[in-house]
Amino acid sequence: MQATDSSSASGPAADGLAAWLRLAYTPGVSRLAAARLLQAYGTPQAVLAASLAPQGASYSDDDTPRLTASQAAALRAPLSAGMRRLVETTLAWLAQPDHHVITFNDEAYPPLLRHIADPPLLLHACGNAALLARPGIGIVGSRNATLQGRGNAQRFARSLADAGLTVASGLALGIDAAAHAGALAGAASTVAVVGTGIDLLYPAANAALAQRIAREGCVVSEFALGTPARAAHFPIRNRTISGMVRGVLVVEAAEKSGSLITARCANEQGRDVFAIPGSIHATLSKGCHRLIREGALLVETADDILQALGADTSAASISQEGHSALSNGACEDAMHTALMQAATPLLAALGHDPVGADALAARLQCNAADTQASLLALELAGVVERLPGGVFQRLKR
Structure with missing residues (x-):
């Protein structure tokens, strides 16, 4: 400890x-x-x-x-009395296995984070705290991500983790969760930086993912135990994510996405900012396009990021000793399962009869471009088929 x-x-x-x-x-x-x-x-x-x-x-x-x-x-x-209770509660929390309080003066403190303008004085960490000192990449994006966006986040995270970069994200729904899942299947694992006390993980929907990260990666918070989720805490969390890594990749983001706060913090801290482009009609591409106009590096593959960071792209052979990385087949199955779970509402609306993308978007009451992107991801996965006339039909797997 x-x-x-x-x-x-x-x-x-x-x-x-x-x-x-x-x-x-x-x-x-x-x-x-x-x-x-x-x-x-x-x-x-x-x-x-x-x-x-x-x-x-x-x-x-x-x-x-x-x-x-x-x-x-x-x-x-x-x-x-409140501070005395906090000390007692923190001591009791520390007594549990793999629980750590890492102070600014500790060797285990993330080295890059020391040099931002307002570094956290201490970090609560649950899991493998050694990951905090290793080279990292942040991956962030929309909570309401498309299937294609989640697939991109997962694939980039897996490739970057296999190249030796620990993936840091914020444990939010959507892109964050997909990035953590992809990195857990890679060699360098993942760090989840949360915006609550480490004993009050948010959102509840990601509780199982948080538990897995605590076992195979590391969950981190700078907030006192018992601190609930508040809107003002998440920008603080974002600057910690960008502060501890060498660069930040934004996968999908609307024009006013909180992910742009992380990108802005990264830019102010002298970190590299990367963005994945998308359709000019897609709402969740507008934030990425804005970042690219402002100087972020447009990336299409993980190698684009590794080359920009000066990383050795042959590092995919990094030792996986002690890390429960999935085999390629198991990873593909896990990604397909995640894709099918996320696509449940779309597939229910699609049914088993041919339907056009616009009609499907109307049924779902969502953006047509986002629906197109989700259908493309399902088409590539062999779940749906594009028929003449621009209609889609579900396939049996």
Whole structure:
């Protein structure tokens, strides 16, 4: 288990953990302020000692950041009952197998994440924390992804993981879930960065996937245990995803997609941004096209990304010792199963009689271009057949 500077294999000392939690989660002390204070004073204990010193005595004449009056007052206040409960809860959580608290001063802290403007002071991690220090690629996209988009995310993730890049995403529905699934079948596995406390995984529909990632990859959160899902937390989560990886791939995104926040964070952090193009008529291609116009690299294969990152594309032979990678046949079966599950509403609307794509889109009350993309994915999988006149019919498998 990883924890604070005074940690041991059985868990951290309560005093050390309390100092980290207090600096990270005290109201009135922002993430940016806490990071700057930690970088200046070295340890949270030193920051707290500075806040307890007489007014003016804790400040040097050099460039050491000054604690503001409100920050000093917040950190000087007696330890609240809520903070004491958080320390106790976190210690109990740490006592469970493969649970870790990784602080900014730990060697296991993601190396690239250290250098963003407002790095998390600590990370809760469940699973193989060693993945956090390995080269990574972020894959993000729409929650309401098309079948083709999910297939692309899964294939890119599998190829990139086999080339030695750990795939990071946000455990959301749609593209995120497909990327995690693809990476779990590859050699380098996956990291899921969540926007809640690590003990309150969201969404519930991905609970089984989260459990598998905790066993075969790693689930990470910078939020305190018990923190519920809030809209404001997900942009924070997004900047952590982009901060810990070498580049971010956007698979599908509408014009106002949250995935564009991750891409913007990546750009600000000096990371490469990649985007997969699509139909000019598809709603979920507009965000990717916007990114490409703004300088993102258009990619068609995983090799495009590997070459841009300067990665060795022969790294697909990376050792898979200790990793339960699926065989090619099993992976194809798993992908087909996922495709069929996602296509259930479309196939129900299609029935067994020939139907045109526009009529099918009307039945489903969805975008015609997205319906076309889904039908193409099913056609390539041998599930439906395109007949003369632009109509589709379901095939028996």
